[in-house]
Amino acid sequence: MITINNLHFMYNDHSGIKNVNLKIEPNEVVSLLGPNGSGKTTLLKSIYGLLNPKKGRIYLDCKLISTIKSSELAKIVGGVPQDHQNSFPYKVLDLVVMGRTPYLSIFSSPLQEDYQKGRKILSELGISGLAERPYTQISGGERQLTFIARALMQEPKILLLDEPVAHLDIKNKVKVLTIVRDIAREKNLTVLMSLHDPNDAIKFSHKIVLIKDGTIIDYGSVEKIIDEKNLKKIYDIEFDILGTDTEKVIMYKISTAPLDRNETIPA
Amino acid sequence: MNASIKTNSFYLTLSPFPIALMVLFLGRYSLTITSLSSEDFFVLLNIRAPRIILCMMAGVALSVAGASLQSCLRNPLVAPYILGQSQGAAFGAALAMLFLPNCMYLIPASALVFSFIAVGLACSLARVRGEFSTVTTVLSGVIVAGVFTALLSIIKLASDPYRLSGIVFWMMGGFHKSCWDDILMALPGLVIGFSILYLMRYRLNVLSMGSNDAKLLGVNINRDRLIVIALSTLMCSSIIAVTGIIAWIGLIVPHMARSLIGPDNKYLIPASAGLGASLLLITDTLCRTLTTYDIPVSIITTLVAAPYFIYLLRKVAGGWN
Ligand SMILES: Nc1ncnc2c1ncn2[C@@H]1O[C@H](COP(=O)(O)OP(=O)(O)O)[C@@H](O)[C@H]1O
Numbered sequence: 347m348i349t350i351n352n353l354h355f356m357y358n359d360h361s362g363i364k365n366v367n368l369k370i371e372p373n374e375v376v377s378l379l380g381p382n383g384s385g386k387t388t389l390l391k392s393i394y395g396l397l398n399p400k401k402g403r404i405y406l407d408c409k410l411i412s413t414i415k416s417s418e419l420a421k422i423v424g425g426v427p428q429d430h431q432n433s434f435p436y437k438v439l440d441l442v443v444m445g446r447t448p449y450l451s452i453f454s455s456p457l458q459e460d461y462q463k464g465r466k467i468l469s470e471l472g473i474s475g476l477a478e479r480p481y482t483q484i485s486g487g488e489r490q491l492t493f494i495a496r497a498l499m500q501e502p503k504i505l506l507l508d509e510p511v512a513h514l515d516i517k518n519k520v521k522v523l524t525i526v527r528d529i530a531r532e533k534n535l536t537v538l539m540s541l542h543d544p545n546d547a548i549k550f551s552h553k554i555v556l557i558k559d560g561t562i563i564d565y566g567s568v569e570k571i572i573d574e575k576n577l578k579k580i581y582d583i584e585f586d587i588l589g590t591d592t593e594k595v596i597m598y599k600i601s602t603a604p605l606d607r608n609e610t611i612p613a
Numbered sequence: 614m615n616a617s618i619k620t621n622s623f624y625l626t627l628s629p630f631p632i633a634l635m636v637l638f639l640g641r642y643s644l645t646i647t648s649l650s651s652e653d654f655f656v657l658l659n660i661r662a663p664r665i666i667l668c669m670m671a672g673v674a675l676s677v678a679g680a681s682l683q684s685c686l687r688n689p690l691v692a693p694y695i696l697g698q699s700q701g702a703a704f705g706a707a708l709a710m711l712f713l714p715n716c717m718y719l720i721p722a723s724a725l726v727f728s729f730i731a732v733g734l735a736c737s738l739a740r741v742r743g744e745f746s747t748v749t750t751v752l753s754g755v756i757v758a759g760v761f762t763a764l765l766s767i768i769k770l771a772s773d774p775y776r777l778s779g780i781v782f783w784m785m786g787g788f789h790k791s792c793w794d795d796i797l798m799a800l801p802g803l804v805i806g807f808s809i810l811y812l813m814r815y816r817l818n819v820l821s822m823g824s825n826d827a828k829l830l831g832v833n834i835n836r837d838r839l840i841v842i843a844l845s846t847l848m849c850s851s852i853i854a855v856t857g858i859i860a861w862i863g864l865i866v867p868h869m870a871r872s873l874i875g876p877d878n879k880y881l882i883p884a885s886a887g888l889g890a891s892l893l894l895i896t897d898t899l900c901r902t903l904t905t906y907d908i909p910v911s912i913i914t915t916l917v918a919a920p921y922f923i924y925l926l927r928k929v930a931g932g933w934n
């Protein structure tokens with residue numbers, strides 16, 4: 347579904363991604379793990395078509411991305427950007443319906459049935475109650491779901507999520523990731539999402555990409571990828587892996603002595 | 614909620630018509646509807662009516678241009694003159710006053726042409742590496758406006774006092790000289806700009822989500838931004854070419870309309886048009902009735918709008934929700 351060959355993208359200061367090769371099969375949920383600045387957003391933006399890499403090729407659904415018209419691309423790839431800054435206070439339903447834009451000409455507006463579709467997706471994601479609220483005044487979790495709903499309105503084959511759970515509490519994190527997993531299965535979506543907690547990647551994805559300093563360190567099934575060595579390579583700290591082989595739990599270790607809770611705090 | 618947006622926007626859109634009927638009979642030359650002499654008819658038809666119609670057109674043009682540009686560049690501080698439209702027009706008008714034969718069509722024509730030259734320059738400056746961002750657009754506008762202001766100063770230096778006062782008056786836009794010819798000159802630009810921008814109302818909503826989001830949704834953002842900029846320039850410059858520069862309306866009115874009916878351009882564009890026409894009509898009526906002197910309308914719009922804008926800045930304190 348997504349094939350990337352020898353992709354390079356450099357910003358002016360020579361950071362970016364280098365020599366990325368990746369093949370993601372249809373209907374897979376793939377997590378992208380890597381520290382801040384490792385190139386996750388850059389990779390996702392290249393697949394969205396937001397960046398124009400100088401070298402390398404990206405094929406979506408066997409079509410070379412640079413040959414796909416932008417409105418056609420938006421029917422294949424839907425996504426939630428990492429860095430959306432609030433715009434004018436549109437209602438959540440209106441924001442979600444904007445996902446129909448790739449199907450509209452420059453002079454046309456969405457129809458009644460598009461709004462019905464929007465309401466249906468909101469209820470599938472369990473956020474019907476938000477429909478009339480300004481999207482600028484909802485919580486982080488509600489906002490992620492709202493943007494996921496907008497991406498689903500594009501009826502894409504590929505869903506790209508850039509740190510969809512970065513600022514969420516555990517309850518909302520589990521809610522969002524569960525919904526992503528279920529929706530992917532229901533709608534036959536291929537999902538590529540960047541995450542920070544390897545435990546989330548283990549629970550919610552088929553495969554994991556490890557990325558550091560703009561290059562892919564390893565890629566494969568959860569069982570194959572998650573081990574102490576790989577994690578240390580990525581995050582530069584030690585990890586303990588507990589649990590069973592099918593249900594791994596990752597704990598990080600710290601090199602300094604743990605906090606002494608009986609210590610008196612100097613005045 | 615939705616119903617009240619619809620009714621509010623309906624009333625705002627139609628508001629200029631009753632106001633226009635009222636102010637038609639207000640003025641220093643007193644008229645009563647019941648007994649109209651032939652001189653009264655002359656005043657109504659050739660002085661009041663064109664002035665009121667041009668005034669409404671200006672309110673529509675500037676407010677809709679402002680609303681469209683604010684959406685297109687997703688910045689509520691954007692005014693219709695952001696790309697040097699007014700400075701270009703002022704330079705063009707002054708150039709025509711100084712060098713071209715004295716013909717009533719040449720000044721507006723030259724103002725319109727130079728307004729487009731200014732915007733064209735600003736747009737080509739704003740395209741850095743094929744990208745067309747809000748920041749570079751605004752900065753390019755500042756640069757181009759500065760250059761045209763300097764060029765205008767040169768013309769002013771070269772002018773005799775009589776022409777200099779003409780230039781100064783032109784810059785303080787107003788409706789004191791309005792006639793049917795002005796309306797005919799400004800109408801095509803207004804009609805074309807307004808109709809196409811209104812057709813693009815949904816695209817404007819998408820553009821207002823910012824360039825990344827718009828691109829994600831498959832929008833060709835550079836092309837669409839250029840179209841919006843060209844149309845709003847056509848609309849606002851056609852008007853200021855005949856009236857001179859009218860300040861503040863295009864910045865303030867979309868704000869007021871947005872706070873009343875929300876950001877959806879389907880309602881925002883007609884409501885801004887109506888509110889802009891009404892406000893400018895009221896302001897212009899004050900200008901011609903308050904004193905024995907016909908005050909240029911820009912002076913009043915600025916004096917009224919600046920405090921409102923300060924209030925707005927205080928109220929929103931950085932966020933625009
Ligand atoms: N717009 C930009 N201009 C210059 N460098 C950038 C830009 N965006 C990201 N980078 C650099 O590229 C590298 C990868 O960034 P990014 O893809 O955002 O990482 P991640 O999403 O994994 O945190 C970092 O070193 C970052 O500093």
Ligand SMILES: [Mg+2]
Nearest residue numbers: 386387428508
């Ligand atoms: Mg990132």
